Amino acid sequence: MDKRWKALAVAAAILTLTAGGCGNGGAATATPVPTETLAPTIVVTPGPTQEATPTPEESEEATDSAQASSSSGSSSSSSSEVLKQGMEGEAVTEAQERLQSLGYLDKVTGYYGTDTERAVREFQQRNNLDSDGKIGPMSMEVLMSDDAKSAS
Numbered sequence: 001m002d003k004r005w006k007a008l009a010v011a012a013a014i015l016t017l018t019a020g021g022c023g024n025g026g027a028a029t030a031t032p033v034p035t036e037t038l039a040p041t042i043v044v045t046p047g048p049t050q051e052a053t054p055t056p057e058e059s060e061e062a063t064d065s066a067q068a069s070s071s072s073g074s075s076s077s078s079s080s081e082v083l084k085q086g087m088e089g090e091a092v093t094e095a096q097e098r099l100q101s102l103g104y105l106d107k108v109t110g111y112y113g114t115d116t117e118r119a120v121r122e123f124q125q126r127n128n129l130d131s132d133g134k135i136g137p138m139s140m141e142v143l144m145s146d147d148a149k150s151a152s
Helices: 003-020 056-070 090-101 114-126 137-144
Strands: none
Touching: 090 114, 090 137, 114 137
């Protein structure tokens, strides 16, 4: 019999012996386990590791975060939060108001839907930013700045 099979059979016998004392008043009983019914041991050997490559979105968010932490702007809208489709709230409303004042968005709803995403993409393209339709710290900084380019 292979050494691994013997080791597995011994381990199974020990587990059976140990578990046998649980339900019969403390008396341990051994139940033999046929070695033919045991599965072979599987040895997992780790392969070479590879660092994960960030997606373009993760790269931009990291760049946005790094630039936001190095900027000394005092605007309440320049947080490290990334605004994206499906979000709502005060930060979305502020961004929409600015997009509207620049001519990219028709109405302010407080909800970041497809119209807002389209407006953000247009704004990002016009202002030479990565056009992903999300407002990260870098896009927010440009959006709220006096240098933001209007739609027309």
